[in-house]
Amino acid sequence: MATLLTIGAAAKASGLTAKMIRHYEQSGLLQKPPRTDAGYRLYNSQQLQQLSFIQQARRLGFSLSEIGSLLQLWQDPARESRAVKQLAEQHLADIAEKIAELQNMQQLLQQLADSCSADSSPDCAILAALAPANGLK
Structure with missing residues (x-):
């Protein structure tokens, strides 16, 4: 007979x-487990594997939708690896775009910080750059 774990034990075992x-159950990534007469959820080893899979995918920054697609592919023995690679490459492109956006933000903020005199004057180049052209002072 397979061992079934309560949600607390499943959380401890999975690190979630x-x-x-x-x-993850509500979002449809994890099949709803059976419940005891008292209403406690009981998770089997397959669901624990799914939780580990989900956690690993989240660590890599995949969205819940992407994880849903990856789970379907993982559970499909007839899958084509090219579909998995395509998902991963799209995610890599998204990450590269976010990195570029963050680098641009960093550069702009550094320029603003460098333009600040950081003295006792009320004039602030950072606030001036953030304020609309005809904004309030």
Whole structure:
């Protein structure tokens, strides 16, 4: 007979919180487990594997939608690896775009910080750059 774990034990075993496990159930990533007569959820080893898979994918920054697609591919023995690679490459492109945006933000903020005299004067180049052209002072 397979061992079934309550949500607390499943959370401990997977490294997730019970709240996140419930969230993954509600979002459809994890099949709703059977419940005891008292209403406690019981998770089997397959669901624990799915939770580990989800956690690993989240660490890599995949969205819940992307994780849903990856889970379907993972569970499909007839899958084509090119579909998995395509998902990963799209995610890599998204990450590269975010990195470029962050680098641009960093550069602009550094320029603003460098233009600040950081003295006792009320004039502030940072606030001036953030304010609309005809904004309030």
